[in-house]
Amino acid sequence: MQVAVLGPLSVQYHQESIVPTAGKPRQVLALLTLQAGRTVPKETLMEEIWGAAPPRSAATTLQTYILQLRRRITAALPRDATLRAKDVLTTSFGGYRLAVEPAAHDLYSFRDLVVGGTAAMEAGDARQAAVLLRDALALWRGPALADIPHGPLLQLEAIGMEEDRMQVLEQRIRADLMLGRYASLISELRMLTVRHPLNENLSAHLMTALYHLGSPWRALDEFRRLRETLAGELGVEPTPRLQRLHQAVLGGDVSGIQRSAGLAGLPGAVLSR
Known part of the structure; x- marks a missing residue:
């Protein structure tokens, strides 16, 4: 089956x-x-x-x-x-x-790949993590249980699976940032921040990629967009982590940017690619 x-x-x-x-x-x-x-x-x-x-x-x-x-x-x-x-x-x-x-079930396969990708990230192997997490995301063919009526239990299951998918996507982007794949990430992150305008992790990833491509002003524009959206929709300010990232971009503090973006502790050669 x-x-x-x-x-x-x-x-x-x-x-x-x-x-x-x-x-x-x-x-x-x-x-x-x-x-x-x-x-x-x-x-x-x-x-x-x-x-x-x-x-x-x-x-x-x-x-x-x-x-x-x-x-x-x-x-x-x-x-x-x-x-x-x-x-x-x-x-x-x-x-x-x-x-x-389990091997014949795409959800189980997804979770196994995520476990492997997470372990690779924790071991500092961003390249292997990116491969495994990309393979996990490739198993998705659309929204979870897209053609099934959702009662109370399936609704919760579908929401949980979609949240897991987003977390894995953010982790895969982080792995690509670790590998210095900034240019290839810009269009994807632009699209994602439009779809998820309140997601601070995606905004942080986009700001990091823009800064490393020599566009700190565009990174600052993304922070302003996020700040205005959060204020208009929720009446809140960006989290301290995003504010630290903003200050690091303003000051050209590369190590501060890496820390705020969750990329600290990587070999300098990887970050400079």
Whole structure:
């Protein structure tokens, strides 16, 4: 079974899709895939579909959705298969469990690559970190669970996955900054700061890249934009870290810029590229 949730839901079993067309069974399958290999209680599935006030028929209707999913699994099984649909989508301990190997799940693959990239960053290997984190981000095909109706649980899951994606993107950009890839980052960071105008990390990355490309005035313009946006939207000032970065740019303090941007402690040869 091949599972993909980092975008539209895709669940392939023996190269056949088992994703139903109806919304509620799709929600059930999505929640099962996110908890692949673990039992999801029936109450959890019902909460996702009907919220805090499920109808009296909820348990029976849920069984119907599970039956529909098992029929799709059965249709995808080879004729000589020894497994049955109930072996793939099992009933256990008051819930249901979908058997999926971690290596066949894009979310698990994403997390494994992120762990490797983070370890490389901590070891000072920005080049390897950039490779692994870029590979992790390449697994995304759009917003998480883009084509699935979101109940309360899937909504939280999707928000969490998108937040993880943004953190990994920021970390990958930081790795590229460590490698001195300033010019190649400018257009990406310009686009990202338009999409996420309140994100201070992205603004800090853009200011750092602009400064190192010999455009300190453009870095100062980005700080002014961020400051005005924060004041207008939230009524707050940039954090002390961003203000220190601003002062370092004003004073041409390269080491201060590196510290404020989270790039301190790297070999000078890398920073000067």
